[in-house]
Amino acid sequence: MVYASRHGSDLSVPETWEKHNWERPYVFLKKLEIDYSQGRHDFQSHRYLLDKLVSGYNLKHAISRRSFTSVAEHELPASVLDALLRCLYQALAQETHLFAGVVTHGVQGWADAAWLLDHTPRALKRSDRASDTEVVAKIIQGQEWARGKGITVLLGINWQFAIDAFVEPDIAYARALLDVGRVGHALLLEGQHHGLASRMTPAVHEETASQMLRLSEERDVLYAIRLVFPG
């Protein structure tokens, strides 16, 4: 039996969690369970999801969604990037503890580059660091789906804003993980409306992503989603 100690109390780790090397997540969650049970938590509406399915949306196509396995050779029109950026800004206006970076490969009228979304005013700041598909592949642990023309969106936590909003770093982190999934899904639905297929992972290499986007210490990437025309 393994137990973890913290601030004077011991917590026994259940066998399954120990056997699978998940002792640390268990301790993290049990601490969160105690910390987050304090205080009142109201239901929230996530407004940026409310207009994702509109008239003309191919719902059956969305219901039978599959992740892409191959990528079309033709370029993506700039209008698709515009739509995804609008979706991102709408989401980040509510999820203020998050930030986003975008990597464009084969988007008409846009250089192949990495861009950081800025808010004041809304603008894309181009990074001068390498952002080819090799770098994107390294960010997602070498997985082959970084290749080809597409748009990669990286979502992450802004620790300064997250601590302002949620006080406790562990709560801020858990909320950010859930919220990057939620924002990622908004992008997936928006992409589907434009014929894009997607693939996502939270298994990102933070340091590589930070270097590519030239991030400061208070920002860490948590999640990557890639949107492409399927081949």
Place this chain on the structure above:
Amino acid sequence: MYYVNPAALVFGNDKNECWVEYSSGSSGIRVSKQLGKILAENSDRAINEGQLKEVVALDQALTAQDADALFNFVFTQEPGESKSGYHLATQNHPFLDMSPGLSALEADARIMAAYVREHDYPAVELSVESLKDVAVVDAINLGIDELRNSVFYQFSLILSGTFGARLHQPGYYDGEHDYHQVELLRKSIPSGGARHPTECFVEIHRSPMLEAGIYYFSPTKSVLQLLGGALPVSSDAERIATSDADWVVRLVLCSAVRRSMFRYRDPRSFRALLVDTGHADAQVAALASYCNWHYTSRFVVDFEYAKNFTDESSDDGLPAFSIGLLEGWN
């Protein structure tokens, strides 16, 4: 003054061993129980330099190399960053590098085959004792005409279009390539490695058609399985009571942790569970809005909610990560 890195976590076992871990990329450092206690009590706090150096110097469980590692990674002379200790310990985690292509896929397949030989493969959905089954219409059969004319079809779309299985792929073994394909579900929402750990418990608080109670939505059978008629007392009671909707339903999204643990045996991979919940919650919100229902939700961590619903929840825990309130009008 030194500070204890919030990433440092002290573990012990029933063999009287004690060790501290600070990174998922390295193994733990054996320390005495006395030093372990000091580290545990001062995690993310300041500690007197003289007292610390004295305890470390006298610690017989520590090698010189490990003492250096403690001062390099566990103790810092500046306060730590205001970041989660879990994040600090798991960032840049060294996953299996898939860049070699086929050879990496083969290595991954060998790892999975070893897991399958070693342990029972986790079920792709929960097994519950149902008091009554209520069929839910598969979302793929619902078009505008059906949705326009039936509130129950709208309710079905929201559940089935999020949690319903779109494909149930059986497991198989390809002896020629020694390749094990495990049983998987495909759903409308994405999930890392098609693990789909997020499960949905449905509390019917008010409905013109369905009996009040707690149900489990079965993804493969597309049915609501009644677990019991008693609804839990919660802090949402007032909000539920004052709703003017004809349908008032609480959706509790819980995580079947074993599915992800089985596939990804490193502490970093837990992140996928919360991300998965976010995708599911977003799909519910989007489909609800499409049908002119109202959906709001809140974050929660609750190991108690589903504790008695299945054997899986009593063995591993089935923590709830999101509670949503779904309201519909006839």
